[in-house]
Amino acid sequence: MFEASDKPIALIDCNNFYVSCERLFDTSLHGIPVIILSNNDGCAVARSEEARALGIKMGAPAFKMRDFMERHGVKALSSNYTLYGDLSRRVVDVLHGYSPRLDPYSIDETFVDLSGFGDRMEAHAARMRQAVRTQVGIPTCVGIAPTKTLAKLANHAAKKNPIFGGVCNLMNPQVRDYVMDRIPIGEIWGVGPATEAKLIAQGVKTAAALRDLPMALSRKIGTVVLERLVAELRGIACIDFEDVPPQRKGMAVTRSSGTPMTTFDVLAQAVTAHATRAAEKLRQHGLVAGTLTVFFHTNPHKPDRPQHSASRSVRLRPMSNHTFDLVDAAVSAARRGWRGDPSGNGCGYTKAGVILDDLLPEADRPAMLFEPARPRDARLTDALDAINDRFGKKTMVLAREGFAGEWRLRADHRSPRYTTRISELPIVKL
């Protein structure tokens, strides 16, 4: 019924991507421990090898390790997604020269179809790696295997074990067995903490042991998801190679606020800003949305304080990507979820967001039997986008959003947007 695949898939993954991006423009960051902080400078989302060696964990809250970082000379930077996104695009541009079929998976990883290269696939992968290194400046590792899950595993091995020289090829069953015997299940793509605990309780500890788990048992432990994963480990491809990106299902703009939001007015400012940004993103992608959800909640890390969370959805009819439609819907949804004492003071919400669902290409938007008497004018959003594109984000905003930005986040240590802002270009001194 299912056949083991013999088509090689490569996964090329950038090493410590965010840190590597920063190091491209600031050589003083080489050889020292560096971490990149999440939005709001909250916790570590990327670490250099040196930071890893110090034991700094992914997701570690920054304020708890301030002393530790000072003692060990750890440099912390705010994240600069504009820069990372641009460099990511450049990496994919280079990869296009190495295979006709690419499946970009995340900001720092791309699956590459290597079928047709035969015995030369390893050498080809090494050249591809070198090209990214010299043309963009980012170090990478490559894993090759017959399924995506095994390619992830191969990539992991290439990163961990210098013996592979940056390219680990698991097309050979003997090499594959050797590696799988040594990889703990927690490192496998798709095995999170919950599944890991269940498997260990069953005595399953390595990738090889999971591969050999009977299918029926794997389904019992982790539904079809785990069953599929076991098949992938056996070399049976269950996760498609997607060289044309599928239609996206949803889109979200959510932010923590620098200070807790205690009045409806401030919450409405934040929600207005998020809905405005969500509308921009829709238009950039040429989409319209059919459902809008607003949520907000208090700080879950402070269980001793009063907690409240709310989520309200509205249908957008007609489906829309117009800033005014989305802001109207979002603010009225927020009002329905708002809970405050009689004087209007709320709980102190620390996070709010706008989520859009039922996305459709603008051209496929269904016509309404009764269109609104005065449809929103697209020329207005065109002008808005043109101005903000030319003069920078948030040059023009709705008054409702305000400029005070009591809810706005911190990013005290962000590096310049070297490659996407003329005013922030690096300066070369001769």
Place this chain on the structure above:
DNA sequence: TCTGGGGTCCTAGGACCC
């Protein structure tokens, strides 16, 4: 005595990923 069964759709919540 005995009170249907099968199907669809929607939503909330869990798990996982980077």
Place this chain on the structure above:
DNA sequence: TCTGGGGTCCTAGGACCC
């Protein structure tokens, strides 16, 4: 004082229908 943001997929359970 201070703990990210943006996604996907799956399941269970309720509402509803005939």
